[in-house]
Amino acid sequence: MKQEIRILGVDDAPFVPHTHEQVMIIGTIFRAGTWLDGVLRTHITVDGNDATHSLIEMVNKSRHQEQLGVMMLDGITFGGFNVINIQKVFQETGVPVIVIMRKYPDLSGIKMALKKFPDWEERWNHILEAGEIYKIDKIHNQEPIYMQTSGISQEDAQKIVVLSTTRSAIPEPIRAAHIIAAGVTTGESKGNA
Amino acid sequence: MKQEIRILGVDDAPFVPHTHEQVMIIGTIFRAGTWLDGVLRTHITVDGNDATHSLIEMVNKSRHQEQLGVMMLDGITFGGFNVINIQKVFQETGVPVIVIMRKYPDLSGIKMALKKFPDWEERWNHILEAGEIYKIDKIHNQEPIYMQTSGISQEDAQKIVVLSTTRSAIPEPIRAAHIIAAGVTTGESKGNA
Numbered sequence: 001m002k003q004e005i006r007i008l009g010v011d012d013a014p015f016v017p018h019t020h021e022q023v024m025i026i027g028t029i030f031r032a033g034t035w036l037d038g039v040l041r042t043h044i045t046v047d048g049n050d051a052t053h054s055l056i057e058m059v060n061k062s063r064h065q066e067q068l069g070v071m072m073l074d075g076i077t078f079g080g081f082n083v084i085n086i087q088k089v090f091q092e093t094g095v096p097v098i099v100i101m102r103k104y105p106d107l108s109g110i111k112m113a114l115k116k117f118p119d120w121e122e123r124w125n126h127i128l129e130a131g132e133i134y135k136i137d138k139i140h141n142q143e144p145i146y147m148q149t150s151g152i153s154q155e156d157a158q159k160i161v162v163l164s165t166t167r168s169a170i171p172e173p174i175r176a177a178h179i180i181a182a183g184v185t186t187g188e189s190k191g192n193a
Numbered sequence: 194m195k196q197e198i199r200i201l202g203v204d205d206a207p208f209v210p211h212t213h214e215q216v217m218i219i220g221t222i223f224r225a226g227t228w229l230d231g232v233l234r235t236h237i238t239v240d241g242n243d244a245t246h247s248l249i250e251m252v253n254k255s256r257h258q259e260q261l262g263v264m265m266l267d268g269i270t271f272g273g274f275n276v277i278n279i280q281k282v283f284q285e286t287g288v289p290v291i292v293i294m295r296k297y298p299d300l301s302g303i304k305m306a307l308k309k310f311p312d313w314e315e316r317w318n319h320i321l322e323a324g325e326i327y328k329i330d331k332i333h334n335q336e337p338i339y340m341q342t343s344g345i346s347q348e349d350a351q352k353i354v355v356l357s358t359t360r361s362a363i364p365e366p367i368r369a370a371h372i373i374a375a376g377v378t379t380g381e382s383k384g385n386a
Contacts, residue, residue, distance in 0.1 A: 026377070034227065035360055036369050039376025062381055167228055176229050183232025184219070184377050188255055 004031050005069035007164055008040070008095070009173020010055065012078040013181035019046050023079040025054065026181040027071075029064050033164035033172040038064055039180065044079050049119060051082035052089060052126075059093045068095045070152060070160055074174045075101055076130055081114060083126040086150040096151035098161065099130060100174055104146055136161055142169035197224050198262035200357055201233070201288070202366020203248065205271040206374035212239050216272040218247065219374040220264075222257050226357035226365040231257055232373065237272050242312060244275035245282060245319075252286045261288045263345060263353055267367045268294060269323055274307060276319040279343040289344035291354065292323060293367055297339050329354055335362035 007030050015023035027040035042058040044051045055073075059065055076099045077083050086097040110127065114120040130148040137144050139162050149157045164171040183189035200223050208216035220233035235251040237244045252258055269292045270276050279290040303320065307313040323341040330337050332355050342350045357364040376382035 024377075036229070036372060039373050039382045041377050041380050058380075179229060180232050180373055180377070184217075184234050184373070187234050187251075188257075189232045 005160065005163075006031055006037065006064065006067045007033075007160065007171070007173045008059065008064075008068050008071040009074070009171060009175075009177045010071060010078075011074040011174055011177035011181050012044070013185040015046050015079055017046065017080055020048065021046050024181055024185055025051075025058070025078060026177045026184070027058060027062075028173045028176045028180065029062075029068070030164065030173040030176070033166040036176060038062075040064075044082050046082070047080040047117070048082050049123070051078045052085045055084060056089055056092045059089075059095060065093070065095070068093075070096045070098060070157075072098045072100050072161075072164075072171055072174050074170075074178060075099065076127060076148065081117065081123060083114075083123040085126040086130050086148065090151035096157075097149065098152065098157045099148040100161070100170060101133070101146040101148075102143075102170065104133065104135075134158070139165045139169070145170060198353065198356075199224055199230065199257065199260045200226075200353065200364070200366045201252065201257075201261050201264040202267070202364060202368075202370040203264060203271075204267040204367055204370035204374050205237070206378035208239050208272055210239065210273055213241065214239050217374055217378055218244075218251070218271060219370045219377070220251060220255075221366045221369045221373065222255075222261070223357065223366040223369070226359040229369060231255075233257075237275050239275070240273040240310070241275050242316070244271045245278045248277060249282055249285045252282075252288060258286070258288070261286075263289045263291060263350075265291045265293055265354075265357075265364055265367050267363075267371060268292065269320060269341065270303075274310065274316060276307075276316040278319040279323050279341065283344035289350075290342065291345065291350045292341040293354070293363060294326070294339040294341075295336075295363065297326065297328075327351070332358045332362070338363060 009028045013024040022043040025042045029038035042054045044054045114123050179189040202221045206217040215236040218235045222231035235247045237247045283290050307316050372382040
């Protein structure tokens with residue numbers, strides 16, 4: 001595992017639920033877990049189905065794309081229930097994907113919430129196809145976190161997560177993306193991601 | 194000098210010159226030179242005279258304000274020729290100010306450019322009142338940089354600049370503010386600040 005691996009961390013900005021407005025998506029590019037090397041930005045629709053396409057486009061347009069070793073998403077849904085198809089993201093960008101979850105997801109609750117959408121089965125399939133949910137035990141004595149992956153082994157993904165989790169319970173690229181997205185949108189980030 | 198000092202780094206986003214449009218200002222809050230702790234955002238007018246007021250308001254509204262040890266500005270003008278009155282910023286926020294310049298400023302060129310504004314004397318006075326321009330010799334063998342200060346001694350300011358310059362020729366809080374402002378505004382930051 002190269003210490004200088006470039007990691008893209010992705011999170012969404014705060015938004016008003018159920019509005020179909022645009023919500024900002026921020027990508028941070030870090031070397032290892034410490035050096036912010038670049039920031040990407042796109043938009044998706046609240047509760048829409050454009051997050052997969054927008055994420056792929058953001059990555060493939062970036063001049064950093066060739067150098068990215070992996071991307072980490074703060075959950076598999078952005079802007080409410082705009083679900084990411086992580087298999088497709090890996091296939092179309094060539095960059096392996098790690099979905100980070102702070103808690104074990106409430107899958108039956110998510111399924112129930114998705115059922116209000118006409119295309120709920122497609123959204124639900126994106127979640128199922130993201131595959132096994134792995135637990136990562138307390139890094140630096142923090143609470144355990146969970147991950148799903150595409151294009152990378154559990155072992156390699158876990159190494160990268162641990163390497164990049166230098167300051168809190170979650171990897172730096174995601175923590176920074178959260179702080180930036182919130183700060184830019186609201187005028188001030190609300191501290192620890 | 195506490196290693197955990199909170200530093201606010203401020204830079205403006207790219208903008209179209211001479212437009213009187215709004216330009217985004219980003220503030221990053223770092224502990225020492227390494228941990229991004231928060232992001233602030235405001236707007237100013239290209240070539241306007243509202244940068245001093247907007248900066249003061251951004252700092253004083255922030256829940257981080259009490260903890261800020263110092264702020265660093267990427268130059269004394271934002272959004273073209275919207276000049277910051279750093280004495281006033283220090284007086285009204287209580288936070289010492291360090292202006293960072295990558296090159297020794299071309300003062301006669303700046304004065305000439307300012308003369309197209311009816312209130313050019315006030316703008317020029319802000320630059321003069323920012324006081325002596327100190328050279329900081331090559332940190333980590335980088336090119337020298339320059340600074341002006343308000344509310345802090347040359348010696349202390351220099352210590353903080355060196356402490357926070359961990360990755361490039363300029364302090365991390367300013368480098369990150371530059372990357373974030375550019376990335377959010379254009380969709381992708383253009384690499385090294």
